[in-house]
Amino acid sequence: MSRQHISTVVNGDPVEFLADPGMTMLDALRDELGLTGTKEGCGSGDCGACSVIVDGRLVCSCLMLAAEADGKRVETIEGMAQGSRLHPLQQKFLEHAALQCGFCTPGLLVASKALLDANPDPTETEVRYWLAGNLCRCTGYDKIIKAVLDAAADMRQARV
């Protein structure tokens, strides 16, 4: 099976790589493009550690073929900060100690960004159900939800 030429835009930068047909988007990000911030926790779409945003839509990159990314815009954790200026969600996760081991954190940050892009003023319940696909085993979610709500408030403030 011949490798396929894929051209896509990752975190705003045009990128090209060759992909075996069976390669997932997650494998492409990690092994072809060296972006190891997106993690594999299960490979079956049940843990959310591989969350990325494709054309504005939050998806699991482990359940998407790399070939499907041709011509699409992909946003990963590596694109959330602007240089060394952290995104408000990244800053609040640190301030609230909303991570312990940190393995689920990239997926949760990308998913939370997609949430606030769509719903700038979510309730606690809306945050919890939106993030239900991002498993965390260390924190019990309490501080994560508080960090997202706090960041949302700051971002609404900044917009005023």
Add this chain to the structure above:
Amino acid sequence: MAHVVAPADAAAQFTGGVAEFDIAADTVRRLIAELDRRYPGFGPYLDRRMAVAIDGEIHQDAWTSPLKPDSEVFFIPKIGGG
């Protein structure tokens, strides 16, 4: 004379069920040596498997821990953690 207590199952295996002893010893190392003299094989078993609690405080590896004349010494299985 330190008052020494070993777990019932360790005692069952080496001392025929005797689990409490009174032993004159000023360090844990010497106390274990005396126990091994009375019940051959008991010393290495205690060293390998047991932590030592002296007057209420647990010492995981405590050969050098001093004993007071009326110390209370408990041998307890080594504790792992998760």
Add this chain to the structure above:
Amino acid sequence: MAQFEYLAPTTAEEAARALSAPGAKALSGGTDLLVQLKSGRARPQVVVDLKRIAGMVGVREEHGGFVIGGATCGALLGEHAALSRAWPGVVEGANLIGSTQVQGRASLAGNLCNASPAADSVPCMIAGRATCVIVGPNGRREAPVESICTGPGQTSLAPGEFVYEIRLPARPPRASDAYLRMIPRTEMDIAVVGAGVNLVLDAAGVITEAHVALGAVAPTALLVAEASQAIVGSKLDEAALGRLDAAARAACRPIDDKRGTVDYRIKVAGVLARRAAAIAYQRAGGAAA
């Protein structure tokens, strides 16, 4: 992951030809197919991505009803205000599949053609009398959604055929639907039992038309005629709900598995049928049952 060839045709006819090849499998959202590829349960030689075919992604209103592209993701349905107003149950079903991430990919046609008895989107499609437009090597045909699944993992589609779009009929006034499912957690699980109810009321709130479909209680989703008869002509009073509960339970032919027991599924099928009917009744404008 076994090796295969990836094709992304831009016309339905091209796709049908590609899917006719031996060992060819269709790809829409991929949230079932990729899991099966990785576990080795599926070993296709060719994967045909349908998402670049015009009409496969999107929702449009037509003759008062709705036409949903076969590869449209559940999240997009939830964002379509008119569809969500007219068919809250269908949209609910699509938006309970897996996680937010899965709903960003999983499609109604994919959920249907994967033929899992527990598929969340299927009960309300069946109860809503939805049909699907099927494209194949010898042209297009339309078929009711309930005719697609023939058993766990099996469909009535011929080689080369795929579901091009799902059609939901026009809604008379005072008509609505609802979907409920039983899962151990609050998200992420496969339905242990699912129930979709579609009702039409008259001006006095009497049920003139009712369709009840159950998921995960038989080799395929079940359209339960006796359950409809149990409530048509009523205002969904306690007696009607009791008859509905009994009819739903009687129709179940579930299995014991790692998610639930036979006894449990039968009992809960009755419970969910009642509860979904009450929600659909309220949505259709009837007083709270």
Add this chain to the structure above:
Amino acid sequence: MTDTLDRPDVQTDLKIVGTRPVRPDGADKVTGRAVYGADFNLAGQLVGKVLRSPHAHARIRSIDARKARAVPGVKAVITGADLPDVATEFHEGGEAASNMRDMALNVMARDAVFYEGHAVAAVAATSAAAADAALELIQVDYELLNHVTEVEAAMSPDAPVLHAHLFTEGLEDVPSLPSNVARRHKIERGDLDAGFAQADVIAEGRYVTQAVHQGYIEPHACVASWGADGQCQVWCSSQGQFMVRTYTAKVLGLETSNIRVTPLEIGGGFGGKTVVYLEPLALALSRESGYPVKMVMTREEVFRATGPTSGSVMHVKMGAKADGTIVAADVELKFQAGAFPGSPVGAACMTTLSCYDIPNLRIIGWDVVTNTPKVAAYRAPGAPIAAFAVEQAVDDLARKLGMDPVDLRIKNGARDGVKAPYGPTFANIGYLDCLEAIKACPQYSAPLGPNQGRGVAAGFWFNVGGESTAAVHLNDDGTVVVTNGNPDIGGSRASMAMMAAEVLGVAVEHVRPVVADTASIGSSMLTGGSRTTFATGMAVIQATEKIVAELKRRAALIWDVPGEQVTWKDGAAHCADPAKEGAKPLTLKGLAGQSARTGGPISASVSLNAQGAGPGFGVHLCDIEIDPETGHATVLRYTVAQDVGRAIHPSYVEGQMQGGAAQGIGWALNEEYIFDRNGKMENPGFLDYRVPVASDLPMIDTIMIEVPNPRHPYGVKGVGEVPIVPPLAAVGNAVRDAIGVRILELPLSPPRIRATLDAKAAG
């Protein structure tokens, strides 16, 4: 050398301890730059994969790998025959004491496989596809044997015997026949029969729990490189790089000096990464292939082949007098050990009654091998299981006595001066304070609606001290590096920096904490047993105190005054010599700048075996609502009160309390290993192995009770493990309160709750 602090006065006027700075390693973790096990790569590395047994119990007659070796791109294939036949030897490398032979056999089978998923061969190839192809071509000739997975079945005389050499230890008379019972633990006190004779009420029950997994989101991963000169390097995520080095050396028969292990970031462990699975295989494959080898487990492999904790059957009988005095307790615990001996039933025996002062007790524990994956530690190993039984028996006693369940625990609770069932006398413990805090918290008196229930439960864990090393170095500009050997799973780098900064009297931002590889720091016991902040923290404090002593000596040299005339405060040396009136204080920066002239670089290192780890107590309160028609349970509200000694970084202490509670709630409601008739796990994935998701849980309120541990300069006690002990029973008691009948078997899944309600309705 062992620096034993006898009785330091616990300092209270602290400026940094107790604050909540952002953790120094946080930026990398929120930007995706942190390097976890699977993120590390070496040029030219091969992909390693493992062939695992499809059978739960079978003898291996032969393995033919010729076709596999012929696959293009395959560079190495190994089986048990390529690894040393390790002799039985007990070694203290990570947990209490592990049998090296069993560990080696668990890393790769030799003559027989003991569970479905047991490693039988491994390959290394230039691509994953080639490795997969090779695995399918390895032919293993198995002779199927009968298998047993359930613990009581494994104990019965006619059960298939896994190990012919296994004779039960701990019995009065040495048994003549081998069996699956590896060991009997026994703790006794007083006269059980006399105790029960005094009892006015009795509570009794047979409790059953299933094997559950730690559930860390990061699968095991490592990269290994066997040098042509025999020098080996390993990069991996684990709870202890020294543990990996010790066990890998034992399994491969290598000198410790020939292995250097570099710790990568760890994506969760909870005890499950305190043993080795892949590292010895990756090194063996690297030796045979001549290339570095990278191995990453799939989620399915993590479930099938890495240590869950024990499934259990437990019998509890407790008696109390009418006035609420508990007079007798008889507890029997049967725990699965998995394929090789070593379940946490010993620790369970020691903890199960430790919240109580009971005069007459007997605790029997059975360690039973079964054809299931070898059990590994899971956060306070064994204690949550035993608490599930005892804390519900206590709940029954309270109901029969008509007594408030917290009051009953206060009346019989462990306190200073009480002798623990396993021996030592408690001192400086805050258990009663936790009970009072729960009784006073708003949730305890909040009204409950229909189908709602409230449950309370207590929990105990010893906490461990043990060996740690820390080194502190002063940089040229007066900033500081603190190096230690403990992987940072939950923010321990922040605590180390805070403790060093406190001693130095400088802002924590000037202290850079580093976790070093096994060649760059003295040996340290792994991160686990709730020990890191206590034991490694103690080493950090002592090393920093040595730095301060040296800085004062250097200042005295500069001022040319006697040493006693120099004091240290707020990050600077102060001169008290009247002759040097007006001498400006010498800051860290100033002293660092002159270090060349005053004796050279300023560094200090301390290695110690920390004694006196203060035990931890916790009391949890759970409100739950049951849907009577579907049996679905929803946790409405949850409060955790815990004696934390002294919280160095309160946010991360709260995080341990909340995380432990969440794992316990998952264990109680939905998590379980499901085996089919062939001993094959039916749910090896996060879809049907159901850990709690964000929408399952409410906020988890925390009450930190600080009863300082005098054996640590700042009063630290371990906090990581206690919080998982009470929740199983807290949820169990809440469900009982809601539905009026107790369910004695986990998990409390909807089908089980609905079936219980139906049985109750049927009378």
